[in-house]
Amino acid sequence: MLNIRKMRQDPDFFRRGLSRRGLSPSLVDRCLELDAERRRYLTRVQELRHRRNVISQELAAAKKSGKDVSSMLAEMKTLADELETLERRLDEVSEELHKTLFNLPNIPHDSVPDGRSEEDNVVVRSWGNPRTDEEGIMDHVDILQRLGLADLEAAAKIAGARFYILKDELVILNLALIRFALDILSRKGFTLVQPPYMIQRRIMEGVVAFQDFQDMLYKVEGEDLYLIGTAEHPIAGIHADEVLDGRLLPLRYAGVSPCFRREAGAHGKDTKGIFRVHQFEKVEQFVFCKPSQSWAEHEALIRNAEEIYQALGLPYRVVNICMGELGPIAAKKYDLEVWMPAQKKYRELVSCSNCTDYQANRLGIRYREEPHVEETEYVHTLNSTAIATERTIVAILENYQRRDGSVDIPEVLHPYTNGVTRLKPRNQ
RNA sequence: GUGGGGGUGCCCUAGCCCGGUAGGGGGCUGGCCUGCUAAGCCAGUGGCUCCAAAAGAGCCUCGCGGGUUCAAAUCCCGCCCCCCACGCCA
Missing domain, CATH: 3.30.930.10 (Bira Bifunctional Protein; Domain 2)
Incomplete structure (x- = not known):
């Protein structure tokens, strides 16, 4: 499997390699797009999880001191729904990226001769x-x-x-x-x-x-x-x-x-x-x-x-x-x-x-x-x-x-x- | 295969019954302290994201996968692996 971080750093190396394999160099761009999309979702998901963790702790503290927690419960509920949707999208994009990367061949060494048979x-x-x-x-x-x-x-x-x-x-x-x-x-x-x-x-x-x-x-x-x-x-x-x-x-x-x-x-x-x-x-x-x-x-x-x-x-x-x-x-x-x-x-x-x-x-x-x-x-x-x-x-x-x-x-x-x-x- | 016990960060272990920030010990690394060493004290010790980078912040990680719940190491279901005993067996 090709390494996505290296692909981010030096996409041309991968474009050249795939071209030599007879594949479209645009596959690299496809991966980079998916990667960017994945990270956008990930960032958003992490923000929501952070919010959830904060409220969860406030909620635990409030419950201990006997305060009313109904508004917190309500927010948690909507937060959980939103998270679920986003996490599903994140999973889909991640899987697509993984699948794409997984199916690309290794980048050939410069000393590999051209030719078919x-x-x-x-x-x-x-x-x-x-x-x-x-x-x-x-x-x-x-x-x-x-x-x-x-x-x-x-x-x-x-x-x-x-x-x-x-x-x-x-x-x-x-x-x-x-x-x-x-x-x-x-x-x-x-x-x-x-x-x-x-x-x-x-x-x-x-x-x-x-x-x-x-x-x-x-x-x-x-x-x-x-x-x-x-x-x-x-x-x-x-x-x-x-x-x-x-x-x-x-x-x-x-x-x-x-x-x-x-x-x-x-x-x-x-x-x-x-x-x-x-x-x-x-x-x-x-x-x-x-x-x-x-x-x-x-x-x-x-x-x-x-x-x-x-x-x-x-x-x-x-x-x-x-x-x-x-x-x-x-x-x-x-x-x-x-x-x-x-x-x-x-x-x-x-x-x-x-x-x-x-x-x-x-x-x-x-x-x-x-x-x-x-x-x-x-x-x-x-x-x-x-x-x-x-x-x-x-x-x-x-x-x-x-x-x-x-x-x-x-x-x-x-x-x-x-x-x-x-x-x-x-x-x- | 049956019965029992287990799987928690690099290693060991507490927490699980009774859901609410994963605690302690060890090792290692760095620092402080120190004639030297030891001891002691402090910090760090996995993956990832944001960020040009640094700094910083956050998310994830309690064998794996589902479920319940506002919230799961903890409760429920399924699976995997390890240890002990019995059974079977080259």
């Missing part, structure tokens, strides 16, 4: 040497088939399409990837958390775009709960309605959780295998920091993800997501895309966003430079995948496959795999 994303840097020229390279679905380490048919039987069952060494590999990422982030000072996998609507609204409720999120029937789409969602809520001590910022969390996604609107895309599924595991980085720190933190988060994929030896590139592909919550987003040899394409495995003060405004997360400093300021929040394990498994299977149908496990994972260094076809 994937092709307009800007490659920031690349790493590693993609396998391109080999014959007979298999995609992950075929490799899984030969290894016999996943059962997609049984998963479809018990849960439907876009589910999977991992088996044996693949279970170990999945857990190894999680441990590997957690250890790296723990060494970097991140606080490890395993959050709730379902959260209340109020928190979810603070973190995601309205559209996500329809396209991405599962609702728990009969409860005010939604399954999380990523650990970002619960972690963002950890400090809701708090004023943090600025000396302790940045606060860095590494969350591990399953992620649940409806994938509505993804019909026909990546229908086979375990690349696009309704449930997967992910280790997520999340940062609460001061505005002055957030752009450096954003770079640090993508570098952490790169460190992980470099250690795994998976060729990737980092792209700066263009205006048209940037969701409404983020001010800037990097994706890390890993090379998939069978598709001969880079595919998204990591998404790294600086949401500036957008989520913080919705969730009421502020900080104070030091205790007893009066002014508070909204924090900036950032999130980035550290590792999405199922997609990483896909990448490992395709990039580490050998001619004999076996798949090497990246060396950095060996400490976590109980001595398994290679996945071999079942029939061998």
Whole structure:
């Protein structure tokens, strides 16, 4: 949610930002009008409340000394009526303002490229040497088939399409990837958390775009709960309605959780295998920091993800997501895309966003430079995948496959795999 | 799930039965006092509005939402959360 006080101070900044998003800059003026109207009502309401408080006290005193209070009662009555009308108008205007602000997207950073589609994303840097020229390279679905380490048919039987069952060494590999990422982030000072996998609507609204409720999120029937789409969602809520001590910022969390996604609107895309599924595991980085720190933190988060994929030896590139592909919550987003040899394409495995003060405004997360400093300021929040394990498994299977149908496990994972260094076809 | 007890400002707590300016203690910050420290004393300690700003004034805040009333922390209704016991349970 955009900050109305900042909008009052620097409306042009917001007009420019909304224009870049393809929205009318007059939306800013609409907000400022509503804001002015709201404050006019508020002032009047406060005056009447003051009058009410004064009479109320006089009335209490008069009653004590046995004086006649009928004229006071009469005035209170008319005052109460007038107040009720004004308060209702105030509520209406406030709600309208809130709704308008709530639905405006975040202001993009200057470095976000223009453009509408994937092709307009800007490659920031690349790493590693993609396998391109080999014959007979298999995609992950075929490799899984030969290894016999996943059962997609049984998963479809018990849960439907876009589910999977991992088996044996693949279970170990999945857990190894999680441990590997957690250890790296723990060494970097991140606080490890395993959050709730379902959260209340109020928190979810603070973190995601309205559209996500329809396209991405599962609702728990009969409860005010939604399954999380990523650990970002619960972690963002950890400090809701708090004023943090600025000396302790940045606060860095590494969350591990399953992620649940409806994938509505993804019909026909990546229908086979375990690349696009309704449930997967992910280790997520999340940062609460001061505005002055957030752009450096954003770079640090993508570098952490790169460190992980470099250690795994998976060729990737980092792209700066263009205006048209940037969701409404983020001010800037990097994706890390890993090379998939069978598709001969880079595919998204990591998404790294600086949401500036957008989520913080919705969730009421502020900080104070030091205790007893009066002014508070909204924090900036950032999130980035550290590792999405199922997609990483896909990448490992395709990039580490050998001619004999076996798949090497990246060396950095060996400490976590109980001595398994290679996945071999079942029939061998 | 049942029974009981709770939720009051940064923390603890009084007030609730019996409606009328939310009181006390602690912590912290600043000041006074003081060889130093401690103690003591004074003030401040959430959100918002008016105001160019400062100063000042006011409004709101007793878990949340309704209701009754001239007036609600207090009375009534609904909901949420925490603690204890019992029950159920991986």
